[in-house]
Amino acid sequence: MNNFTSIHDVTDLSALLQTAQDIKELPFAHEQMGRQQSMCLLFFNASLRTRLSTQQAAFRIGLHTVVFDINAGGWNLEFEDGTVMKGDKAEHVKEAAAVIGAYFDIIGIRTFAGLKDREEDYAERVIEQFVRYSGKPVINLESPTRHPLQSFTDLITIEEYKQVEKPKVVLSWAPHPRALPQAVANSFVEWMKQTDYNLVITHPPGYELAKQFTEGVPVVYKQMEAFADADFIYTKNWSAYDDYGKILQEDSDWMVTQEKMKLTNNARFMHCLPIRRNVIVEDAVLDSDRSIVIPQAANRMVAAQAVLQTILQSTFDREL
Amino acid sequence: MNNFTSIHDVTDLSALLQTAQDIKELPFAHEQMGRQQSMCLLFFNASLRTRLSTQQAAFRIGLHTVVFDINAGGWNLEFEDGTVMKGDKAEHVKEAAAVIGAYFDIIGIRTFAGLKDREEDYAERVIEQFVRYSGKPVINLESPTRHPLQSFTDLITIEEYKQVEKPKVVLSWAPHPRALPQAVANSFVEWMKQTDYNLVITHPPGYELAKQFTEGVPVVYKQMEAFADADFIYTKNWSAYDDYGKILQEDSDWMVTQEKMKLTNNARFMHCLPIRRNVIVEDAVLDSDRSIVIPQAANRMVAAQAVLQTILQSTFDREL
Amino acid sequence: MNNFTSIHDVTDLSALLQTAQDIKELPFAHEQMGRQQSMCLLFFNASLRTRLSTQQAAFRIGLHTVVFDINAGGWNLEFEDGTVMKGDKAEHVKEAAAVIGAYFDIIGIRTFAGLKDREEDYAERVIEQFVRYSGKPVINLESPTRHPLQSFTDLITIEEYKQVEKPKVVLSWAPHPRALPQAVANSFVEWMKQTDYNLVITHPPGYELAKQFTEGVPVVYKQMEAFADADFIYTKNWSAYDDYGKILQEDSDWMVTQEKMKLTNNARFMHCLPIRRNVIVEDAVLDSDRSIVIPQAANRMVAAQAVLQTILQSTFDREL
Numbered sequence: 001m002n003n004f005t006s007i008h009d010v011t012d013l014s015a016l017l018q019t020a021q022d023i024k025e026l027p028f029a030h031e032q033m034g035r036q037q038s039m040c041l042l043f044f045n046a047s048l049r050t051r052l053s054t055q056q057a058a059f060r061i062g063l064h065t066v067v068f069d070i071n072a073g074g075w076n077l078e079f080e081d082g083t084v085m086k087g088d089k090a091e092h093v094k095e096a097a098a099v100i101g102a103y104f105d106i107i108g109i110r111t112f113a114g115l116k117d118r119e120e121d122y123a124e125r126v127i128e129q130f131v132r133y134s135g136k137p138v139i140n141l142e143s144p145t146r147h148p149l150q151s152f153t154d155l156i157t158i159e160e161y162k163q164v165e166k167p168k169v170v171l172s173w174a175p176h177p178r179a180l181p182q183a184v185a186n187s188f189v190e191w192m193k194q195t196d197y198n199l200v201i202t203h204p205p206g207y208e209l210a211k212q213f214t215e216g217v218p219v220v221y222k223q224m225e226a227f228a229d230a231d232f233i234y235t236k237n238w239s240a241y242d243d244y245g246k247i248l249q250e251d252s253d254w255m256v257t258q259e260k261m262k263l264t265n266n267a268r269f270m271h272c273l274p275i276r277r278n279v280i281v282e283d284a285v286l287d288s289d290r291s292i293v294i295p296q297a298a299n300r301m302v303a304a305q306a307v308l309q310t311i312l313q314s315t316f317d318r319e320l
Numbered sequence: 321m322n323n324f325t326s327i328h329d330v331t332d333l334s335a336l337l338q339t340a341q342d343i344k345e346l347p348f349a350h351e352q353m354g355r356q357q358s359m360c361l362l363f364f365n366a367s368l369r370t371r372l373s374t375q376q377a378a379f380r381i382g383l384h385t386v387v388f389d390i391n392a393g394g395w396n397l398e399f400e401d402g403t404v405m406k407g408d409k410a411e412h413v414k415e416a417a418a419v420i421g422a423y424f425d426i427i428g429i430r431t432f433a434g435l436k437d438r439e440e441d442y443a444e445r446v447i448e449q450f451v452r453y454s455g456k457p458v459i460n461l462e463s464p465t466r467h468p469l470q471s472f473t474d475l476i477t478i479e480e481y482k483q484v485e486k487p488k489v490v491l492s493w494a495p496h497p498r499a500l501p502q503a504v505a506n507s508f509v510e511w512m513k514q515t516d517y518n519l520v521i522t523h524p525p526g527y528e529l530a531k532q533f534t535e536g537v538p539v540v541y542k543q544m545e546a547f548a549d550a551d552f553i554y555t556k557n558w559s560a561y562d563d564y565g566k567i568l569q570e571d572s573d574w575m576v577t578q579e580k581m582k583l584t585n586n587a588r589f590m591h592c593l594p595i596r597r598n599v600i601v602e603d604a605v606l607d608s609d610r611s612i613v614i615p616q617a618a619n620r621m622v623a624a625q626a627v628l629q630t631i632l633q634s635t636f637d638r639e640l
Numbered sequence: 641m642n643n644f645t646s647i648h649d650v651t652d653l654s655a656l657l658q659t660a661q662d663i664k665e666l667p668f669a670h671e672q673m674g675r676q677q678s679m680c681l682l683f684f685n686a687s688l689r690t691r692l693s694t695q696q697a698a699f700r701i702g703l704h705t706v707v708f709d710i711n712a713g714g715w716n717l718e719f720e721d722g723t724v725m726k727g728d729k730a731e732h733v734k735e736a737a738a739v740i741g742a743y744f745d746i747i748g749i750r751t752f753a754g755l756k757d758r759e760e761d762y763a764e765r766v767i768e769q770f771v772r773y774s775g776k777p778v779i780n781l782e783s784p785t786r787h788p789l790q791s792f793t794d795l796i797t798i799e800e801y802k803q804v805e806k807p808k809v810v811l812s813w814a815p816h817p818r819a820l821p822q823a824v825a826n827s828f829v830e831w832m833k834q835t836d837y838n839l840v841i842t843h844p845p846g847y848e849l850a851k852q853f854t855e856g857v858p859v860v861y862k863q864m865e866a867f868a869d870a871d872f873i874y875t876k877n878w879s880a881y882d883d884y885g886k887i888l889q890e891d892s893d894w895m896v897t898q899e900k901m902k903l904t905n906n907a908r909f910m911h912c913l914p915i916r917r918n919v920i921v922e923d924a925v926l927d928s929d930r931s932i933v934i935p936q937a938a939n940r941m942v943a944a945q946a947v948l949q950t951i952l953q954s955t956f957d958r959e960l
Contacts, residue, residue, distance in 0.1 A: 028356055036668055038696060048394045048411070049419060052386060056358060056423045059384050064699050066692060069393055073709055074688045075914050084918040086817045091688070091914030095933065099689060099913065102938035103696045177406045273419065274395050274411030278404040293415065298422035348676055368714045368731070369739060372706060376678060376743045379704050389713055497726045593739065594715050594731030598724040613735065618742035 001314050004307045005127050005140045006148050007190050020156050020299075020306040027060050027305070033312055034063025039106040041067045041141065044126070047110055049273060049300050050141045050149065054108060057304035061312070066104070079125050093129045101134030106311060113144035113181035115245030121145065121181075122210070137311045145210075147183045150272050151191035153303040157296045158197070158232055161268050166196050167231035168265070172223060173203030174254050174280040176237035179247050184272050185238045186213040193217065202226035206248045210241050223254060230264040235271050235280055256281040261290065268292050321634050324627045325447050325460045326468050327510050340476050340619075340626040347380050347625070353632055354383025359426040361387045361461065364446070367430055369593060369620050370461045370469065374428060377624035381632070386424070399445050413449045421454030426631060433464035433501035435565030441465065441501075442530070457631045465530075467503045470592050471511035473623040477616045478517070478552055481588050486516050487551035488585070492543060493523030494600040495574050496557035499567050504592050505558045506533040513537065522546035526568045530561050543574060550584040555591050555600055576601040581610065588612050641954050644947045645767050645780045646788050647830050660796050660939075660946040667700050667945070673952055674703025679746040681707045681781065684766070687750055689913060689940050690781045690789065694748060697944035701952070706744070719765050733769045741774030746951060753784035753821035755885030761785065761821075762850070777951045785850075787823045790912050791831035793943040797936045798837070798872055801908050806836050807871035808905070812863060813843030814894050814920040816877035819887050824912050825878045826853040833857065842866035846888045850881050863894060870904040875911050875920055896921040901930065908932050 001016075003009045010016055022029070039058055043051065051067065058065040068074060077096055078089035085092065100107055109130055113121040121144035131138045140148050158169065171188055190213055192199045201209070202220045220226040227233065235256050240246045255278075261267065269281065269291040277283055285291060321336075323329045330336055342349070359378055363371065371387065378385040388394060397416055398409035405412065420427055429450055433441040441464035451458045460468050478489065491508055510533055512519045521529070522540045540546040547553065555576050560566045575598075581587065589601065589611045597603055605611060641656075643649045650656055662669070679698055683691065691707065698705040708714060717736055718729035725732065740747055749770055753761040761784035771778045780788050798809065811828060830853055832839045841849070842860045860866040867873065875896050880886045895918075901907060909921070909931040917923055925931060 031356070036671070036700075038699060040692065043393060046394055048388075048390070048416065051393065052360065052388065052420065052423050055386050059358060060356075066695050068688075068692065070688070072392060072712060073683060073691065074686055078917070082918070082923060085916035086919055090916065092917050094917075094927075095913055095915060095937075096688065098934045099937045100692065102934060103692050103941055273415055275415060276405035276410065277398070277412050277414075278402070279406055283402060287414075294418045294422060297415075297419045301423055351676070363713060366714055368708075368710070368736065371713065372680065372708065372740065372743050375706050379678060380676075392712060593735055595735060596725035596730065597718070597732050598722070599726055603722060607734075614738045614742060617735075617739045621743055 001310045003131055003138045004148060004311065005131065005138060005143070006146050006187070007151070007194060013194055016152070016306055016310055017156065017159065019309055020302050023302050023305050030061050030309060033061040033309060034058065037105045037312065038064040038066065038103070039108060040100055040104040041065060041108040042100070042110070043067070043069045044071060044111040047141070049297055050110060053300035054141065054304045056301050057308055060305055061308060063308060079129060093126070094133050097130045097133035098135070101136040104136060105315070106137050106139065106308070107134055108139040108141045109143070110141035111143055113183065115179050115181060115239060118241070118244040137315070139307060142183055144181060145183055146187040146190070147272070148187055148191070149300065149303050149307065150184055151187040152307070153296065153299045154188055154234065154270065155191055155195070156299045156303055157270065157292060161292055162231065164231065166198055168198040168200065168229055169232045169234060170226050170230040171199070171201045171234050171236065172226065172256065173207050174235045174237050174256060175250050175252060176276060176279060177250065179239040179245050180237050182209055182238040182241055185209055185236050188234060188236070189213045189217055200226050204249060204254065206240055206243065207238065208241060209238070224260065224263060227260055227263040230267045233261070233264060233267045233269050235269070237280060252279070255279065256285055258282060258284045261285055266290065270296055273297050321630045323451055323458045324468060324631065325451065325458060325463070326466050326507070327471070327514060333514055336472070336626055336630055337476065337479065339629055340622050343622050343625050350381050350629060353381040353629060354378065357425045357632065358384040358386065358423070359428060360420055360424040361385060361428040362420070362430070363387070363389045364391060364431040367461070369617055370430060373620035374461065374624045376621050377628055380625055381628060383628060399449060413446070414453050417450045417453035418455070421456040424456060425635070426457050426459065426628070427454055428459040428461045429463070430461035431463055433503065435499055435501065435559060438564040457635070459627060462503055464501060465503055466507040466510070467592070468507055468511070469620065469623050469627065470504055471507040472627070473616065473619045474508055474554065474590065475511055475515065476619045476623055477590065477612060481612055482551065484551065486518055488518040488520065488549055489552045489554060490546050490550040491519070491521045491554050491556065492546065492576065493527050493574060494555045494557050494576060495570050495572060496596060496599060497570065499559040499565050500557050502529055502558040502561055505529055505556050508554060508556070509533045509537055520546050524569060524574065526560055526563065527558065528561060529558070544580065544583060547580055547583040550587045553581070553584060553587045553589050555589070557600060572599070575599065576605055578602060578604045581605055586610065590616055593617050641950045643771055643778045644788060644951065645771065645778060645783070646786050646827070647791070647834060653834055656792070656946055656950055657796065657799065659949055660942050663942050663945050670701050670949060673701040673949060674698065677745045677952065678704040678706065678743070679748060680740055680744040681705060681748040682740070682750070683707070683709045684711060684751040687781070689937055690750060693940035694781065694944045696941050697948055700945055701948060703948060719769060733766070734773050737770045737773035738775070741776040744776060745955070746777050746779065746948070747774055748779040748781045749783070750781035751783055753823065755819050755821060755879060758884040777955070779947060782823055784821060785823055786827040786830070788827055788831070789940065789943050789947065790824055791827040792947070793936065793939045794828055794874065794910065795831055795835070796939045796943055797910065797932060801932055802871065804871065806838055808838040808840065808869055809872045809874060810866050810870040811839070811841045812866065812873055812875050812896065813847050814875045814877050814896060815890050815892060816916060816919060817890065819879040819885050820877050822849055822878040822881055825849055825876050828874060828876070829853045829857060840866050844889060844894065846880055846882065847878065848881060849878070864900065864903060867900055867903040870907045873901070873904060873907045873909050875909070877920060892919070895919065896925055898922060898924045901925055906930065910936055913937050
């Protein structure tokens with residue numbers, strides 16, 4: 001595995017999952033693996049879990065990490081080719097990526113969707129240009145269209161908590177006061193499609209995700225119907241893909257409640273966090289013993305460590 | 321010692337002080353103590369000494385540290401129960417604290433008083449909720465009402481410089497152009513009360529500190545009178561507690577001067593820093609050989625290291 | 641070598657250069673050298689290469705590093721003597737430098753020219769006061785008038801790429817939409833004067849650098865003439881020194897183009913980065929195989945490591 005920008009970079013998913021499970025047993029089993037290696041975590045946007053869990057994952061394998069909030073302490077980057085750089089952008093990604101690639105062995109990048117221009121967001125230019133110009137493995141710490149470290153975490157967590165071989169997993173849209181990207185939802189669907197779970201998506205009409213992600217997955221427009229017999233309720237807000245970046249409804253009809261949870265097969269409640277209480281979900285659900293959002297978030301550290309170990313191992317193998 | 325949120329968490333003060341004295345002799349004597357352990361330092365507010373000295377203390381015992389300026393790179397946190405989170409706060413402390421507690425072994429928190437609502441500040445909600453929801457030892461890096469790492473530092477420093485068994489220690493209010501919290505003063509008094517020093521507080525009428533801190537300590541309203549025969553002058557500004565958060569006077573009458581220092585028993589001058597020259601104190605005092613503000617600040621590293629060692633030792637003891 | 645604030649601190653340049661060359665061979669040869677030692681990198685201004693390369697250099701010799709963006713997370717510093725600090729500056733450099741010096745073994749400082757007051761900028765007060773009050777070795781990470789880590793990097797790079805013993809090296813001014821300091825240019829000239837290269841400066845009239853830097857170096861006002869037979873074109877913008885901090889011309893006449901490069905002796909193109917494409921230089925030059933801006937930037941890590949090793953070695957020698 002050279003990069004970890006989406007599920008499509010994963011060459012052996014069951015081996016990656018096995019690595020994660022081994023890490024849960026013995027987190028420090030490879031504490032010298034990152035010796036003399038360094039990673040730069042580049043944040044264009046805010047982060048709590050990703051920032052902290054990825055640093056902790058690296059620490060557990062002795063991988064030196066430097067965090068760089070590039071908008072706060074660095075330069076505004078240009079991503080267009082051929083421009084006359086007379087504006088507010090002081091450096092082109094061609095140079096920035098090559099220089100960071102010269103200093104570090106692995107590069108992690110968080111860059112959110114702008115939600116203004118769908119084509120631009122879905123082109124994944126930032127990740128793509130860092131892969132092209134840095135010459136080093138790139139890890140997606142959430143990009144405009146995907147959040148694969150989160151999705152891998154979700155897979156680890158469902159594997160850990162599932163009671164049946166093929167659980168029914170429901171991705172349920174929920175309301176939110178601000179327009180959010182589709183990244184977590186897209187990526188969740190993409191990863192779940194690699195399993196033999198019974199995956200169902202439910203959202204109000206108008207919130208259809210991009211077809212390249214959802215093709216083949218049943219969409220149910222009635223939330224109650226979707227919740228029937230569910231083993232996992234995975235809740236997430238996203239703004240519209242068709243009417244791009246728009247909020248189509250804000251009322252609390254789609255909030256997850258105790259009443260709705262009663263329709264399920266005593267389902268586990270999941271969310272990637274941060275979560276707005278009493279907007280996305282009632283306090284009563286989040287504070288119940290069916291909520292697994294904290295062990296899910298804790299697994300972010302495990303997912304990141306499995307990805308880092310796999311990338312380092314691939315590098316070592318290539319160097320032999 | 322499970323937490324270090326105030327003096328009340330310290331189970332054995334003389335052992336803690338002894339640990340500090342040992343650290344001054346051999347700072348790297350326990351350089352493997354923090355192996356495979358991690359600390360998160362969470363800053364809601366600005367910091368120089370606390371930020372740098374706590375990181376250095378951790379470094380000396382091999383404790384991995386991650387600094388997180390949560391307002392700059394993270395999410396705005398909600399601390400109220402039961403709210404419908406439709407505003408600018410993206411995450412509730414219940415989740416944030418639990419997640420950070422899942423990633424780290426120790427959590428340090430700096431959160432200043434807002435100085436708008438006394439009841440809210442004195443409820444110490446942030447520290448209290450991190451203790452409750454993180455499940456990990458919490459260190460107070462200055463909270464609305466206390467700054468115990470500073471006060472412990474002050475104790476170490478006075479022990480180091482005192483010439484008599486029971487020195488006269490004067491906490492003297494000083495003017496400042498901005499409204500400052502009572503945290504350092506409250507905490508200093510709370511710690512000094514654990515000693516048999518002769519403690520006196522002096523400030524203009526109206527600047528009385530909260531009774532729960534000062535009960536039993538003599539207050540002298542005439543600064544000159546208080547300074548007589550003092551061995552240590554500990555200066556600090558604070559805004560009013562009764563007329564909460566207000567500045568009642570700004571003139572330089574209460575500034576510490578060479579003239580006033582002559583009234584003392586050749587006293588040492590102390591301040592927690594940062595200090596405004598020629599507002600809090602004359603240059604001549606701060607630049608004299610009686611000022612010990614720099615060795616005092618240097619002891620912040622020692623105090624933090626003693627606290628970290630004691631917390632780690634308690635954790636190891638519990639795990640046996 | 642006690643400090644590294646300019647070339648004048650370098651006691652043995654050829655030894656320093658040799659150290660850099662050894663580091664290129666075996667970067668981790670001294671990976672325990674920094675054991676139990678710590679460095680604070682203090683940023684008053686934005687940085688990408690300096691921030692990342694200096695941390696990486698320290699990592700390679702086991703030197704613990706703490707990065708501190710003082711304006712973001714710390715206090716606004718006062719640098720004037722004798723002021724009554726009633727304004728927005730909470731701490732005097734006398735205390736800040738002494739405290740940081742008490743916590744760390746080496747201090748790196750980045751502080752840009754304000755470009756308002758020439759005398760103030762050229763007094764180099766920040767660096768000078770940190771040297772005076774910290775009591776610890778100070779490394780210049782770019783100050784108002786100099787950027788010696790960059791200039792040492794440039795020397796390493798020219799030594800690496802030169803085809804003749806005494807190459808012709810041209811420092812060529814280039815246009816830029818914002819007023820930039822003279823630091824890189826000043827410093828480059830100061831370092832090149834230590835070599836026996838054939839150094840030529842070219843810029844439009846009015847952009848003369850300070851005489852204390854350029855004395856004895858030929859200035860050619862016709863860029864084409866200067867480029868003739870050049871082995872290295874080192875491009876950089878700076879604002880005027882005489883009409884201090886002003887932009888005198890912005891048109892693209894002085895941009896480096898393929899056409900102009902044809903006048904040279906197949907010269908290498910160098911720049912300290914960040915670089916504005918199609919303003920400072922045409923894409924075609926920067927993307928050609930004559931451009932060495934990326935290996936040049938990569939050498940920042942080597943230069944910083946050589947400086948750190950030399951300073952640590954001096955400290956060890958003094959302690960024997």
